[in-house]
Every structure is written in structure tokens, then in C-alpha cells.
Amino acid sequence: MAEPTRRPRSTFGPVVLLGLVAATAAAVAGSKSWVTGSSGDFDTADQGNQAMVSTLSANGASESPLALALALVVLAGWGVVLVTRGGFRRAVTVLALVASVGLVAATAEAFWSLPGKLADALLELSGTDTASTSFTGWYAVALVAALLCVASTAAAVRLVPTWPEMGSRYDAPGGAAADGSGAAEVPTENIDIWKALDEGRDPTA
Template sequence: MAERRGRRGFGLATLAALAAGTTCAVAGTRAAVEVDAEGQAAAMVTAGTAQGDALTMPLVTSLALVALASWGVLLVTRGVVRRSAAALALLASLGLLAAAAAALGDLRGTVEDALTEVGATGGASVTGWYLAAVVGGVVLVLAAGLAVWQVPAWPEMGRRYDSPTGEERAVTGDPESPLDLWRAMDEGHDPTDRTSP
């Protein structure tokens, strides 16, 4: 029963983290705020700030990609490396939330400065993309926190997927046929090496 709960928690946390990380990565490339003013001057500011990355959150995108990469490592590793990947995912997720919070003030300031330059009054309001980044960041933090806490109990990838470790097999004699040579090479052994383990 506990094993089934662990597998279910692993699956849900992984899916939630991947969905939230992807959402944050995309949301960071979209405008986080929009001009909240009226008139032609406001339209000019809107057009001016829409160019390039003036109102986006590139740090949020970068940290979301770090969190996603950490989850990728977490899926295919074991032991200390896996725990380290979970900790990195948590740090990246917390950094993402901090970056989103810091970006809001900067982006609002950018819009307000642009409005002042053209003699318009108004401000900036958050967009749905900003809210998506914040909600996704919270989900990432929760999933990564669960990973740090539960990762020792979560299922691991089987050892059969590991690369050869370089251990040598005992040599029982000369290979009987060319097929034996190919099998030895396929298993990662040098069929010409006659040393014993």
C-alpha cells in the first residue's frame, strides 16, 4: 500500500512539475504587464513597450528551464545525485518565484516611465501570463518540496538501463565462434582481453 502511494505521489508530482515548468517557461517570454491608460499617448507607449523583451521575464524562463532539467535528472538517476537534483529543482523554483516578484516592480516602473515621457497618466496592470508564471512557480515549489522529502521512497529506474561499469567477466577460454566475439563486444567486453577479474 505504501509503495503504491509512493508511486502515485511520484507520478503526480512529476506531471505537475513538468506542466508547471513548461507553463512558466512560456509565460516568461510573454508580456507580464500591460499599459493601463487611455488616449493616443497610451497607444504609443503600448506599441513602444511591445517591441522586443521590454515587458517579459527572461529570468523566470531561465529558472523554469533549470527546474525542468532538474526533474529530468531526477527521473533517471539514483541516490545522492537524485537527491541533489531534487534540491536543485527546489532552489530553481524558489528563485523563479522571487524573480517573478522582483520583475513586477521593474516592469511597472518601465511602463510608468514611458507614460511620463509622452505626457500620459496611468500605470501598468498584470496580465494572465504573469499570473500563470506565479501559479506555475507555486506548483513547482510544492512539487520540488515533495521531491526533496519523498525522493528516497520513490521508484527508481532499473539498473539494466545503466551503462557498462567496466567490470570484466571471467574468461573461460577462447571464443568458439565469431558469434561469441560479437556477443562479447555487445556486452561491453573486449574479447581479446584475457585477464581475469
């Protein structure tokens, strides 16, 4: 009876680690250049025009800002999953999954739109009628990371009810314990224990 429960719990570390790595990679790749190109004798590496062309269409953050924003949402979602519990934790994983699907869609859309935008910018700047473009390795990283985000968040939605949670004992102490021994004495004893720990004394001595 214990084996089926133990197996899903053991997925907590790998799934969360995969999700964090994938979301971080997607966020980093989203801020890099996804497409480079050249037109005639004009190249995107030429001195004064390099920043202009990069800003117009080659940079993922400027031309596909939604992808970067969604990657950050997924990354933040994993942080929330680590410190919450219960139904709210499950809701966060669902939100992260929705953001991951949007991340894949935004990254895939860039495959069709960015080369054309860069080519148009090159033609306008160079005054020629031919242009060539190509994707950088960062675009491949962004696409793979987006797919891994979907896989990890989908696994989280399914497995999160079986994952270990941060116990209530980690919450800040406060309030009186209703044990019938006197409403005024119990919180005083708790406070004395915490004061003793703060002062480096053993409250059990």
C-alpha cells in the first residue's frame, strides 16, 4: 500500500528541478537574438547599423516580448509551488501550465514572423532587393525550453496532490492553544520558549 504513494512523492524533486531549469532557460533565451540575417553587401554585424537591426527584429525580447513574460510567469510559479500547499498550490500549477502552453505558442509564432520582419528591415536599410535570414541557437534553446515547461507543469498538475508540503510547524508561532489549562498561561509559555531559543538557552533544561 505504501509503494504507490512513495513513487509519486519521489517525483517532486526531479519534476520541480526540470521545471526550474526549463523556465530559467526559456527566460534567458527569450532575451537573446533569435534571428540574424544579411542583405546584399550589408550585414547585421556592420558597425553603426548593428544595434538598429537587432532592435528592429532579431531580438526575442523586443519582437516577441510575450514569450519572455510567460517564461518569467512559469519561473515564478515554480517558486510559489515550493512554499505553498493545498488547493492554492494546485491552482498555481494549473496557471503555470496555461502560461507554458502560451509560451510554446508565442515561440512557435516567432518562427513564422521574425525572419520576415528581419528581412524587411534589412531590405529597407540596405536598399537592395535580396535578403537572407537564419535562426540562432538561442531560438532552438527557447523552443526546447518551452516544450519542457509544458511537460513539467503538466506533470505537476497531475502529481502535486501527492507531493510533500511545507508543514504548518514552519509557520510563525502565535495564538493560544485551546487545551483548557488557562488561556493566559499557554501563550506565555510559548513566548518564553521562543525567547529562550533566541537567547541561546535550552528551554528543556
